Amino acid sequence: MERLVLVTENRSNTDLLSECRNGSREAMRTLYLENQRRVYSIALNFFGGDSERASDVTQQVFLKLLKKMDFRGESEFNTWLYRMTVNQCIDESRKSKRFLNFEDWLGFAEPVTRMSLTDKLHTREISAEVQAVVASLKPKYRLPILLKYVEGMSYQEIAGVLHCSIGTVSSRLNRGHKLLATKLGHLRNDI
């Protein structure tokens, strides 16, 4: 009996990187498509839903990967990619501070909005509120939360990306969770 076999091309990131070094634009695009979501998601949530800055970060990370070929295989590709993303987010964050944001400085910036419970007709609205509050946390609490809950990484993997111990990851998540509970306690019944 003839059997139809569908072969799906499933190249690893390592294979793709090797092809990228040889200048394959198709491999670059595939590598981007395979990994863009994780980079953009971290950045988007890091900046509280600011898609412009998230796009900037995504572009910079992939240019370092594809143009400068910064990845040298000294760590796992995924760990390197997350590390690059985290560093780029922090750089972007510092860069914007160099622009002397007087609105923040003087307290003119728009406060985190607290939508009324009756307006929360959709979980997406809760997500937006959570995203805004997460973005207001210090990076040391924000990043473990993003790596854990956006990317679903284990504590060990997070420790690898952030260059710290599992205990540190645990205690920062502990603190981060409590800060979220304090700032978003009014959503207790909505989740």
Next chain:
Amino acid sequence: MRTKHYNQQLSAYVDQELNKEDRQVVAEHLMNCDECRREYHDVKLGAGLASHLEPTDAPENVWHEIEAELNGQRTPRLEAFSQRPWFDLRQIGAFATAIVVVGLLSFLVYRGLFTGGSSGTAPVQVHVNSEGQQQSVPASETAQEPGEIATTTAEQPVPADTNTTPAAETEGTFFPVETIAGRPTIGATAGGSKLAVGEYLETDAASRARIEIADIGKVEIAPNSRVKLVGTNVKQHRLSLERGGLHAKIAAPPRLFIVDTPSAAAVDLGCEYTLEVDKTGNSKLTVTSGFVALERGGRESIVPAGASCRTMKGKGLGTPFSSVVSPEFERALRSFDFSGGGSRAVKEMVDRAEYYDIITLWHLLPRVTRNDRPAVYEALAKFVAPPAGVTREGVLSLDNGMLEHWRTSVENAWARF
């Protein structure tokens, strides 16, 4: 001796990052430590909130811009980036305002209008930390336990619809009553010391009393309560709690002491417990040692020490739950028991189930629909493996022997707390 707390491990506990042994240690600690349990509920809420963050695909144009850059072309984004002004109009306005404010403050300080600072500097300090963020210190949130008892409306005693056989009222017998506070009344008499069969003992807001139940134990009656001695003989001693609360401490063979409430009968199985009845006839039982069976209409909930159970007048018997249940889990359980929450409530409980919810999960097995039963089975099996001889198929088809066999394992696991 200092108690070791586990508040630094709560996040790892919530995120299932602890090994089985550590998880067990933390779970046991949470059963006994109010402080860590409060933190646990905060951490769990925080984790639940964080799980609303969503991954998102980058916009299409990002790749086009990367590709253009790879081709040596300057991208619109980078153009825009290089042309980004140092200040936009709002920022210029804000900066100008800052200059004016600082100038004004300097002038006022110079004129000596502020005298509070010993160093002579202006008392206004603007501090921007390294991250430019404002952090608030978390205030601990205490979970509000539902179940307040209102005791203002008198109701007629309504014996619970139960399969236990009420003892015949026995004339001429009584229980000794001791006044603890205030002036409890027995019948029409204030400060009486004997509660005869058929008589009511009532306490007001300032009164408390203790009833001696033959030679098997004592029952303390809370303020604002109304209790009747239904009957007493060698086979059964029976009270009826119409409203208010009582705390019973009984050392006797099972089923010798029973308390009726408007919505169920609490059958002592050798235990200590608190029973509360609110103004609508709903009740909450909390067991502190041994077991109590709540019975109504041929249905039974066995409530072990460390667990509670609600009943609702006209809606029947609830499902037992841990005394440290999360508010979310308990809310879903109440919805399932009394508000027709159905599959949605079951899913909520299954998703949120913790080790200490095993008693609830076991009781839910025969109470949920056939479609929901596999999820409840999996949730319970995650915490207490079915013992040898108990199969998934058998449990799902409600094989009584298998359910009872598994129940023993569940109760043993529960007892280790």
